[in-house]
Amino acid sequence: MGAQLRVYRQRIRSAQTTKKITRAMELISASRIQKAQQRVAASTPYSRAVTQAVSAVATYSNVDHILTTEKENPRRAAVVIFASDRGLAGAFSASVLKEAEGLSELLRSQGKEVVYYLVGRKSVGYFTFRKRDYLRSWIGGTDQPQFETAKEIGDELVEAFVRDTDEGGVDEIHIVYTRFVSMVTQTPEVVRLLPLEVVDGVEEPEADVLPLYEFEPDADSVLDALLPVYIESRIFNAMLASAAAEHAARQRAMKSASDNADKLITDYTRLANNARQTEITQQIAEIVGGADALAG
Amino acid sequence: MPLQVNVVSADQQVWQGEADMVVARTTEGEIGVLPGHVPMLAILAGGEVRVTQSGGRKIVANAEDGFVSVAGDVVTVVARNASLVS
Numbered sequence: 525m526g527a528q529l530r531v532y533r534q535r536i537r538s539a540q541t542t543k544k545i546t547r548a549m550e551l552i553s554a555s556r557i558q559k560a561q562q563r564v565a566a567s568t569p570y571s572r573a574v575t576q577a578v579s580a581v582a583t584y585s586n587v588d589h590i591l592t593t594e595k596e597n598p599r600r601a602a603v604v605i606f607a608s609d610r611g612l613a614g615a616f617s618a619s620v621l622k623e624a625e626g627l628s629e630l631l632r633s634q635g636k637e638v639v640y641y642l643v644g645r646k647s648v649g650y651f652t653f654r655k656r657d658y659l660r661s662w663i664g665g666t667d668q669p670q671f672e673t674a675k676e677i678g679d680e681l682v683e684a685f686v687r688d689t690d691e692g693g694v695d696e697i698h699i700v701y702t703r704f705v706s707m708v709t710q711t712p713e714v715v716r717l718l719p720l721e722v723v724d725g726v727e728e729p730e731a732d733v734l735p736l737y738e739f740e741p742d743a744d745s746v747l748d749a750l751l752p753v754y755i756e757s758r759i760f761n762a763m764l765a766s767a768a769a770e771h772a773a774r775q776r777a778m779k780s781a782s783d784n785a786d787k788l789i790t791d792y793t794r795l796a797n798n799a800r801q802t803e804i805t806q807q808i809a810e811i812v813g814g815a816d817a818l819a820g
Numbered sequence: 821m822p823l824q825v826n827v828v829s830a831d832q833q834v835w836q837g838e839a840d841m842v843v844a845r846t847t848e849g850e851i852g853v854l855p856g857h858v859p860m861l862a863i864l865a866g867g868e869v870r871v872t873q874s875g876g877r878k879i880v881a882n883a884e885d886g887f888v889s890v891a892g893d894v895v896t897v898v899a900r901n902a903s904l905v906s
Contacts, residue, residue: 567831569828570829573889576896580859580891581861737859737861738859740851746862749863749887757830
């Protein structure tokens with residue numbers, strides 16, 4: 525067998541093996557998207573209920589609590605980045621990190637120091653490679669987020685938010701995650717968790733007089749208890765949304781990889797056939813030439 | 821007008837529907853909510869949440885680690901862990 529033909533056959537085999545892997549990953553992701561989406565849908569009522577309660581309190585009461593009041597001079601902002609643990613998901617992690625960079629730039633231009641909390645191995649890799657500092661990271665389990673992880677992140681953030689700025693606390697908390705829009709579109713999104721920004725589902729009070737809001741046992745303890753719950757639920761929701769988006773991004777990336785492998789295989793098969801034919805033609809020419817020489 | 825009741829836990833919506841009365845255990849003791857209640861936010865002490873429907877049918881759920889919010893005849897029981905008992 526000619527050398528050229530052997531090379532082509534080798535490449536075809538290599539493309540076929542790669543295709544097997546990418547095809548398998550595509551199918552796995554496709555089956556996991558459904559599940560991830562269901563989890564997002566199932567956790568949304570909780571997240572919405574908590575957000576509405578918090579917004580209602582913030583809108584309807586004049587309680588002085590860090591949850592409801594904005595600090596006058598924010599100096600340090602925490603940014604939580606939700607990337608993935610593993611690659612091969614197209615631009616999933618890259619786009620979320622890019623969004624985070626944009627946010628950091630904006631915060632710095634407002635004169636705030638930015639500290640990072642990272643979720644997912646890819647974001648940690650990005651920071652370590654650039655030798656940049658981050659406060660804490662959580663790796664593992666981005667494709668199937670657990671509530672315990674969200675609780676851990678939440679506790680850490682609440683602790684940092686309650687602490688004084690001079691002692692390393694933060695005045696603002698932002699999260700950057702990927703929202704699952706559809707199977708083909710996933711958009712990175714920035715949400716400011718604290719101080720409160722979103723008031724969806726709550727109408728602005730029409731009258732000047734605030735309706736009497738009753739707190740059991742008292743406003744401070746209720747809001748103290750509400751703060752971690754709110755943070756956790758928002759974080760958990762962001763993690764679930766990111767997971768769904770990650771699977772969708774991976775499925776699409778792996779589909780185009782499989783398609784590319786298909787194309788490569790076709791191309792190399794053509795070339796291999798061509799090489800084989802050339803070889804045969806040459807052999808015939810040689811035999812004919814040899815016979816002619818003997819006959820002559 | 822009956823109350824609109826929502827019972828949600830961290831990972832799912834446990835129950836949703838209309839009811840005449842909701843009784844929940846807060847840190848200050850049991851509290852009953854009837855239509856027309858003032859807006860309220862209370863911390864749950866854990867334990868049963870009893871929802872009485874208009875036919876007298878009762879729905880009991882276990883709710884731990886959360887709060888109950890009442891605003892304009894909408895009662896939301898939000899708990900990290902919640903499950904229906906009956």
